[in-house]
Amino acid sequence: MTATATAPVTPPAAAPAPPAPRPPRHRPRRLRRWLGNGLVQAFLLVVGLVWITPVAGLLLSSLRSAQDSASSGWWTALADPGSLSFANYASLLQNAGMTQAFWNTVLISVPTTVLVVVIAALAGYAFAWLEFPGRDWLFLLVVALLVVPVQVGLLPVAKLFGQLGLFGTIPGVVLFHVAYGLPFAVFLLRNYFAEMPREMLEAARMDGGGEWRIFTHLVLPVGRPAIASLAVFQFLWVWNDMLVALLFADSSSQPLTVELQSQVRQFGSNIDVLAPGAFLSLVVPVVVFLVFQRHFVRGVMAGSVK
Template identity: 60%
Template sequence: MTTATAPGGAPEKPAPAAPGPAAPSLASRIAGLTGHWAVRLALVVIGLVWLLPTAGLLSSSLRDPADISVSGWWKIFDLNGSFPWIIDRSQLTWSNYEALFANEQVMDSLLTTVLITVPATALVVIVGALAGYAFAWMEFPGRDWWFLGVVGLLVVPVQVALIPVAKLFGALGIFETTTGVVLFHTAFGLPFAIFLLRNFFAEIPRELLEAARLDGAGELRLFTRVILPLGGPAIASLGIFQFLWVWNDMLVALIFADSTNPPITVALQQQVRQFGNNIDVLAPGAFVSMLVPLAVFFAFQRQFVSGVMAGAVK
């Protein structure tokens, strides 16, 4: 075996070995073992605390009003028994929901809320998708300046426009009508819709659109056959945001809706003002009002997550 020599004749020293990865310390090993379950435990605790008011509302909606007035909602659990987490069924009743469905004012308000929310959501999604496609893939004079104007409208608060829009709706004869509420929600929902969908549509590969144009597809067919299927997650996310905002809105409904047949948020507020202590109607009404947006969210949950994460990873 020969030994390598330097130019001067002296044996060449072997190169030092590359340092290996440092051994993890005891603290890092403990953190690695406890990190996963600690995070999960913290998320479970936060989720339970977050759901606590909802559980209290459900419990109150199923209890007799006389029991609610003398004890808290947690009394449905048999705290003095051997199994304190077992629900005492003797305290539960469906009479509150029977009274709710027999209340014509509340049921009419639920229908009014649907008649406001569905058109306001559909108009925002349709117009926002068309405008987002135009800003993303169509060329027209001043396109970028128009889009900057749309982005600027995002910072305009709703409260600034209440009085001017009320005067405008009064002159047009649509003040305190369902049409006026729908138009107001549509106008203030469009800037965010256009901004969201334009940015999503702009991420679609140009090659797909060029291939469709080579096959003879016009703008309308390109929009319906290429853009809409690929933009489904973003459109679903927008629909959920708009639906939740309109359904849970109280300020706009309180000002622009018909006071004799208002949406459910205003109707429940009127119930408090008129009767004060009718928890047998307020609790089930609030819970039913909460179930509808929850059902919409869970129905489009997968598309919502995809739309929120779109563009996060390149």
């Protein structure tokens, strides 16, 4: 008997190896390298000096006497720092109109910011995670209100406030700012809250948490950067506003911006009052921004990097 020869079994061809993944691009490193360039740093330094020069000029002018300001420019104080003093600020504190206007600005800006943030946070959570009839249509109405300019509502609202007895009062100015600040605030917080993971909220509901508890103990802490950004934006807008206050506030409720404009119109050259008042109006928003800077940057950058 002859044995039959068997053909050798060839192993199956190996599947081609998948292509190696591309290494991730390190854009932040590139950006840091680009910003580390000496030419770029020099350019940024020049931009910063140009930006800070008016502020430095205002500060030096507020520390100079009226005679020195009338005879020479503020930059001459750099060669004679002994001529600077805080006498103008002492006089400013004795100016009843300026001090009353400063406190009026605080009484307008702080309640407006608090009311806008609280109402917008509640409405933003409702539009993002609560189901109720007409939710989408109401949100579209809020978005549509963003395109309505402030100037359109000045005269009709002024007439309405006159009938309600709110014209020329601080509550009237606050109510107007709250009404026109809410559409943007609701739009901003709703979009931020909607980006939160649904699983996180469902897990909280499964653990027995109610909507109010979820909102106060989960949504608000997570949404702190966006809320801080909104608070800074709203405070700066109201603090620096003059158009609304010029129309809706009278002489007893006008803020610092209107009082400064009135001082310019009445006296014209009283730089010893205008310069410290203007610098005081400038430094408060700067302090607020520095206090909330960390949360503000996180809120602005939220959603831009995945």
